[in-house]
Amino acid sequence: MCMGVTAGAYILTLFAMKYKQRVLGLILISPLCKAPSWTEWLYNKVLSNLLYYYGMCGVVKELLLKRYYSKEARGNAQVPESDIVEACRRLLDERQSLNIWQFLEATNERPDLSECLSKLHCRCLIFVGEYSPFHGEALCMTSKLERHQSALVEVQACGSMVTEEQPHAMLIPMEYFFMGYGIYKPVKLSVSPRSTLSPLCISPELLSPESMGLKLKPIKTRIPMKV
Structure with a gap:
């Protein structure tokens, strides 16, 4: 059972396609699946050149943080940036520019990879932040996978790093995902799910902040309904 974020999700997808017998399921956060668009390619090239000539300067850190975190987390002149972004900024100072x-x-x-996703036979639970620059790739990936084998959870007011910005938004979808494998068993279950990703298992009502007892932004789900 594997979990990966952005480029890590891309690598795990490749692994699961090549070693089908070794992967039961994938939990992918803001996954990449397509070749970079010309805007992303140019964006990466600008970052690469800045790193090459100036190292981990302030501009590079801001561009990287913009890629992974939402405006709310990064803050502004009136609102300070979140503790998570501050910690990430410190970690970037410790990383070698060459790496x-x-x-x-x-x-x-x-x-x-988009045209090869039919080779991916394991079940996939995909999370993506509303403001992630890879939001379109997550939608593309979901459209290419078997409908009964995948589910997409879109988290509003969140960037690429759902695991850092709104980790609680992942709890209930993951519980129902694991339930289908017998990894997680709740004390009481009013419905016996037929499929890990069936509409009975992950409903918008269950994913609401009220049902989770948390103060979160609303979570949008894209789960195919049976006609």
């Missing part, structure tokens, strides 16, 4: 440069170059050269 980040190589990561961006590899990301820019990734092949398109």
Whole structure:
């Protein structure tokens, strides 16, 4: 059972397609599945050149943070940035510029997987933030996968790093995902789910902040309904 974020999700998707017997399920957060668009390619090239000539400067950090976190998390003149973004900023100072440069170059050269996703036979639970620059890729990936094998949860007011910004928004979808494998068993279950990703298992009502007892932005779900 594997979980990956952005480029990590891309690598795990490749792994699952190649080693089908070794992967039961995938939990993918803001996954990549297509070759970079010309805007992303140019964006990465600008970052690469800045890293090459200036190292981990302030501009590079801001561009990277913009890619992974929402405006709410990054803050503004009136609202301070969140603790998560502050921690990420400190971590970026500790990273070697060469490693980040190589990561961006590899990301820019990734092949398109969208037409090969039919080879992915394991079940997939996909999370994506509303403001993630990879939102379109998550939608594309969901459209290419078998409808009964995948579910997409869109988290509003969130960037690419759903795991960091709104981790509680992932709880109930993951509980029902694991339930289908017998990994998670609730004390009481009024419905016996036929499928991990069936509408009976993950409904918009269950994913509401009220049902979770949390103060979260609303969560949108895209789950195919049986006619």
